[in-house]
Amino acid sequence: MKLRIAAALAALLASLSSVSAEGLTIRFGHPGTGLDNRQYSQGDATSYARARELIEKEFRTDKDIKVEWTYFRGAGPALNEAVAAKQLDFFLLGDLPAIVGRSRGLEHKFLFATTRHEPIYLAVPIDSDIKSIDDVKGKKVALFKGTNLQLATDRVLSTHGLTEKDVRFINLDTSAAAAALTSGNVDAVFGGPEFLALAKKGIVKIAYTTKGDDPTLGRHTSYLVTAAFEQAHPDVTQRVVTTFIKAAAFASDPANKDEVFDGWSLSCFPKDAFEGDIEADTLANRLNPLIDDFIIARYKDQVARAKAYGLIKGDVDVDAWLEPKYLQQALKDLKLVNYWSSYDANGEIAKLGDLNKKQSN
Missing domain, CATH: 3.40.190.10 (Periplasmic binding protein-like II)
Incomplete structure (x- = not known):
């Protein structure tokens, strides 16, 4: 009797899982557009993934799953409005708009860093x-x-x-x-x-x-997922994160720089601008996805500054916001656990990654 009940429950769960995936559209958002409102961007690994349709390729055999991208000319504030209206599932945001949205009750999880030390x-x-x-x-x-x-x-x-x-x-x-x-x-x-x-x-x-100035200066962005989507589709969330981290590893390899810049140029920004932006830096450093002490410290500092400037009224618990398990699983599955360097709160290397070891040899 117990076995029959267990079998029935398993069948029911499988059915519910199937229904949840049926007709699923994964909705991605990006703050900003390319030149002339092009629906492409540049500067991070998710933009390269978009340019080469890596997410679409990941879900190509899932006939009931569709992928949709929306780029917002109004940048972070406009994207936050779309999240509030429940129009997006995954999205990139800079630290301030992400913090503002979180402070206003938007339920989302911090999956991985997308850029760090982005110059001003x-x-x-x-x-x-x-x-x-x-x-x-x-x-x-x-x-x-x-x-x-x-x-x-x-x-x-x-x-x-x-x-x-x-x-x-x-x-x-x-x-x-x-x-x-x-x-x-x-x-x-x-x-x-x-x-x-x-x-x-x-x-x-x-x-x-800001290049060459205080190492804690510059801009930082992250990739987020709505809590509702992550809870309903943890398996899809993992596949999305793993695809993006794979793209970040590819883009971090100096041998692939020209290809990455070619992908970013679909935004119609010129490649020589990317060259100038990354001068005296590396893509491995800029696109490092780790949620290390440096990233955590920068976001906590931004929360404090946003409160001091009156940009947010409530508090934002950065530690409770972080959801590193998908990143950690992706690093493990892709054999990238030690690929990128980890940094301490002051921007100094805490643990040298394999990629940086290889480049220094």
Whole structure:
């Protein structure tokens, strides 16, 4: 009798599992678009995976599973609205918008880091007299607020003895900021590698970058999954994470740099901008997915700063937010447990990874 009941329960569970997978659409989101609103991006391993349809290939034989990508021109704030409306399952977010969403009750899990030490650039007109961070005091400067660029810029200012109140910030997205800078409507812009392409053409110049400055400066992003999806589909969640970590390992190998840049160039950002952005750094360092002490410390620091600036009202428990088991399983399955280096809270190497050992030999 007990065996029959057990068999019936097993059949029921199998049926429920089958139903849960039937007609499943995995909805991926990304904050930002390529040039001319292209539905591709650059700068991380998930963007390379998107360019080469690695997720689609992973689920190609699962006839009842579809993959859907959405790119948001409004970056993190717009993506957070989509998460609140239950329109996404997996998504990349910068630290600030992820923290803001979490503080407002969005239920999601932190799966792995997507970028670290992502540089900030201060772009100015060719004839500008701005030569350092100190020179932006009292100037009209464009900044895309609400994104991970905002707090990262605030931290740059603070390390140089300034605050937001010392600068006349204008809230503009990347495209509008570039137009405002080249037309002379702002004195400078804090932004990302997109301004390297303008500098290459001699349209602007880069007055400052976080490269070579305090190692805790720069921007950080992570990959997240809604708690509802992760709880309903842990097996699918694992396959997604494993596919992305495999892409991160491929992209971290110096031999694959040109191929990775080719994939990123589907966003229509020029490859020489990627070259300039990664100069004096490595893709292995930039795309390191580990949730190590460095990443945890950066997110806890950003939570504290977001509260201090009044950007969030509630607290965010970073430790409770983290869900490293899928990353750990992926590293184990792909034999990448020691592939990347681990860093301590101050950005110093705590454990040298196999890839870095290989490159240093």
